[in-house]
Amino acid sequence: MIVFRIDGRSAIPPYLQIVQQVKHALRLGMIEPGDQLPTIKQVVADVAINPNTVLKAYRDLERDGLVEGRAGVGTFVLKRPDGPPPPLLAQLRRSLDRWLRSAFDAGLDPESIESLFESGLRDSLSEEEDTA
Amino acid sequence: MNTLALEATSLGRRYGKTWALQDCSLSLPTARVVALVGPNGAGKTTLLHLATGLLQPTSGSIHVLGERPGADPEILGRVGFVAQEMPLYRSFTVAEMLRFGGELNPTWDRSLAVDRLESLSIPFSQKVGTLSGGQRGQVSLAIALAKRPELLLLDEPLASLDPLARRDFLAALMESVAEHGVSIVLSSHLVSDLERVCDHLVVLRNGRVAVDGDIGGLVRSHRLVSGPRHTGALAGVGEVIDRTDTDRQTVALVRTVGPILDPAWTVREVDLEEIVLGYLGGREGSNAPADPTLRAVRPAPSEVGS
Numbered sequence: 001m002i003v004f005r006i007d008g009r010s011a012i013p014p015y016l017q018i019v020q021q022v023k024h025a026l027r028l029g030m031i032e033p034g035d036q037l038p039t040i041k042q043v044v045a046d047v048a049i050n051p052n053t054v055l056k057a058y059r060d061l062e063r064d065g066l067v068e069g070r071a072g073v074g075t076f077v078l079k080r081p082d083g084p085p086p087p088l089l090a091q092l093r094r095s096l097d098r099w100l101r102s103a104f105d106a107g108l109d110p111e112s113i114e115s116l117f118e119s120g121l122r123d124s125l126s127e128e129e130d131t132a
Numbered sequence: 133m134n135t136l137a138l139e140a141t142s143l144g145r146r147y148g149k150t151w152a153l154q155d156c157s158l159s160l161p162t163a164r165v166v167a168l169v170g171p172n173g174a175g176k177t178t179l180l181h182l183a184t185g186l187l188q189p190t191s192g193s194i195h196v197l198g199e200r201p202g203a204d205p206e207i208l209g210r211v212g213f214v215a216q217e218m219p220l221y222r223s224f225t226v227a228e229m230l231r232f233g234g235e236l237n238p239t240w241d242r243s244l245a246v247d248r249l250e251s252l253s254i255p256f257s258q259k260v261g262t263l264s265g266g267q268r269g270q271v272s273l274a275i276a277l278a279k280r281p282e283l284l285l286l287d288e289p290l291a292s293l294d295p296l297a298r299r300d301f302l303a304a305l306m307e308s309v310a311e312h313g314v315s316i317v318l319s320s321h322l323v324s325d326l327e328r329v330c331d332h333l334v335v336l337r338n339g340r341v342a343v344d345g346d347i348g349g350l351v352r353s354h355r356l357v358s359g360p361r362h363t364g365a366l367a368g369v370g371e372v373i374d375r376t377d378t379d380r381q382t383v384a385l386v387r388t389v390g391p392i393l394d395p396a397w398t399v400r401e402v403d404l405e406e407i408v409l410g411y412l413g414g415r416e417g418s419n420a421p422a423d424p425t426l427r428a429v430r431p432a433p434s435e436v437g438s
Contacts, residue, residue: 006328011401014328044306048299049328050165051310115398122401123391126352 018057142192170336212281222261266297359397385410
């Protein structure tokens with residue numbers, strides 16, 4: 001069984017921290033398909049967060065097809081997360097490099113680039129949340 | 133699910149000439165964990181006492197779980213209340229305190245209280261007055277939950293607890309939400325403790341509601357913007373909640389209605405605490421007309437050079 005850690009000072013919302021920790025544990029083989037995730041009651045009793053936060057995290061994982069909730073029993077692991085195929089990853093990386101070059105050409109320093117990237121990422125995440 | 137946990141309409145309560153709570157309108161959904169936040173004297177305790185029926189409104193109306201508190205003894209059984217000083221009989225043992233709770237409450241789940249206190253290794257033969265603050269908090273909570281309330285109101289439950297006891301108390305509270313679906317309203321003058329456990333926020337200020345809403349929605353719709361001292365409107369800003377001006381710069385907490393793309397402005401996400409502080413420091417009341425402009429304000433003479 002895995003134990004979640006919630007960092008209250010992190011900019012990453014608690015539900016996403018749970019999602020990431022489950023995926024991380026799956027990639028590292030700490031949990032395997034067939035294993036049960038801690039129940040919502042166990043998690044909230046352990047880390048003192050709102051039950052809906054855990055529910056949201058588990059629903060996210062369910063939507064990704066990684067876990068399955070069985071009514072009255074619990075949430076079980078179905079499969080490991082799969083990353084994007086390597087060619088797609090390389091392609092994304094190349095377009096990022098192009099964007100970075102244009103940002104440097106425009107005179108931005110690494111710090112401004114970081115904040116620009118972060119705010120763009122946050123905005124698109126919150127847009128996704130709004131439509132979810 | 134149409135019934136609201138708590139609904140207040142133009143609710144007011146006056147003590148002598150002072151309004152402790154004024155023109156308070158709220159709709160708190162069930163199955164939520166509501167944070168009731170404000171400085172001391174903002175009206176939190178008054179609102180909770182009105183909700184339990186311990187106080188009667190001077191004006192307006194309040195309903196809990198669709199009923200008027202105090203009108204019918206039946207509603208008392210459905211609402212639990214943990215008062216600020218966690219009132220327990222200090223000379224009673226824990227076991228006696230539980231028996232007392234059982235005698236007073238028509239619905240009483242003794243095993244719930246016993247299991248809970250046993251799992252925390254709280255000795256039943258010990259006098260309540262000799263327990264630690266954290267243990268007393270847990271006994272109060274266990275008694276309130278054993279009533280099996282649909283709505284549990286807690287007045288500053290964390291104020292007297294050390295950080296570890298706070299965490300344990302909140303964990304126990306969240307467990308009961310997960311297990312029994314209890315609706316919770318808890319007041320605090322600190323918000324940092326509540327960020328992880330609450331999903332709805334009410335800020336009271338000077339006896340009025342400054343803001344009321346779903347926490348996720350509030351966090352998504354508020355930003356801290358900083359930029360050159362500004363006189364006009366900024367696209368994307370719906371309302372300026374709080375602002376600080378120096379002679380060159382303006383920093384403001386704003387409610388957004390769209391993305392703020394003006395490159396002259398730095399836009400940062402805010403956490404719950406910053407939102408609360410913004411509303412506590414900002415303009416009076418939430419009923420003031422929305423002001424989308426960032427007009428320059430001249431600092432008062434006393435602020436110059438301070």
